[in-house]
Amino acid sequence: EAQVTQNPRYLITVTGKKLTVTCSQNMNHEYMSWYRQDPGLGLRQIYYSMNVEVTDKGDVPEGYKVSRKEKRNFPLILESPSPNQTSLYFCASSLNFGASHVDGYTFGSGTRLTVV
Amino acid sequence: ILNVEQSPQSLHVQEGDSTNFTCSFPSSNFYALHWYRWETAKSPEALFVMTLNGDEKKKGRISATLNTKEGYSYLYIKGSQPEDSATYLCAFPVRDNYGQNFVFGPGTRLSVLP
Secondary structure (H helix, E strand, O other): OOOEEEEOOEEEEOOOOOEEEEEEEOOOOOEEEEEEEOOOOOOEEEEEEEEOOEEEEOOOOOOOEEOOOOOOEOOEEEOOOOHHHOEEEEEEEEOOOOOOOOOOOEEOOOEEEEEO | OOOOEEEOOEEEEEOOOOEEEEEEOOOOOOOOEEEEEEOOOOOOEEEEEEOOOOOEEEEOOEEEEEEOOOOEEEEEEOOOOHHHOEEEEEEEEEEEOOEEEEEEOOOEEEEEEO
């Protein structure tokens, strides 16, 4: 089944404790992206990746890191989480955003992160 | 900063009612407009991709229209059912000097009451 697998679904952590949210897609998609969803705001892009070893900042990158060492995986790293990073996070992939704007996203199931 | 707006923010309708809501986007540098359906506790799922002015897409009781000249798209649901309850998002792909992104609207939350 074509899907984006995101883990964990729920995570409660303490301020400053490094964490990684994993994202993996099995559709050979080139474009992958991380978003956060906060009440009253639309989905905001954190980072995106056009292909292996090609990553760039989105609208709200502060406090986050990503890597794209393989095409299928795009982990989101919070080196020192803070309470303002409490949010709902989505990983998404698209076949080839650069060449075609009609390729929409396949989303992961979401990660609800709470930083206390 | 590019703005994609949706109205209304939320909507409550009775089962069987027809309803519609709006997505407004910049009319310049238009590439496509995407609609997503997002049920609570699930992830957003693609509904439609619209590219041409005057486009009309349909999936069952849900349809959408597109006006790129004035920068809006309407989503219509005919004979709403409780299973239509969800947040409906529109997204506008952007390519600029800062990168490539989908800019999402804040969504319209639809509740269909039995």
